[in-house]
Amino acid sequence: MNEKTLQQGxxxxxxxxxxTKHDGMLLTEWLLEQAKKHGLGGGSVFRATAGFGxxxxxxxxxxxxxxxxxxxxxxxxxGDAQADALVQMVDDAGxxxxxxxSPASFAVLGKA
Numbered sequence: 001m002n003e004k005t006l007q008q009g010x011x012x013x014x015x016x017x018x019x020t021k022h023d024g025m026l027l028t029e030w031l032l033e034q035a036k037k038h039g040l041g042g043g044s045v046f047r048a049t050a051g052f053g054x055x056x057x058x059x060x061x062x063x064x065x066x067x068x069x070x071x072x073x074x075x076x077x078x079g080d081a082q083a084d085a086l087v088q089m090v091d092d093a094g095x096x097x098x099x100x101x102s103p104a105s106f107a108v109l110g111k112a
Contacts, residue, residue, distance in 0.1 A: 010083035011104035013075040014090070016097045018047060027097065031074045034089055043076045054098070077106045 020027040028045045035043050048071040078086065083101060090097065 005107040006105045007079070007107060009077060009079045009104055009106065011075065011102050012078055012083045012086065013073050013100045014097050015071060015073055015099070017069045018072050019069045020097070022093065022095050027095065028072055028074050030095075031090070034093075035076060035086060038085065038089070040082050040086060041076060041078050043074055046073045046075070048072065077104055 014027075014031055016027050018026075018028070022030045025033075032043050032045070035041070050070070076083070076086065087099065087101070090099070
């Protein structure tokens, strides 16, 4: 791989439950819409098969009544300034979510 193509930035992940809403829409959709609206790089949503959060309630696929509110992760690969802006935007909006931020090296392969 050509090292010159690698960008240095941030792997930014937000964690919430699938049915969490903000401003009348699912938080996962809201996060993706905000990123898109502000011209940030692409984002993805991943659903867990089981998990528990700060409240200690276990959510698993096998329990029908809790299966529709499984943990989800919304992640982005961004530049430092973009990650700062997105975190600030989410904080300013009063969103209740957990996030993780870690350094990342990333590149686009193929014909973009």
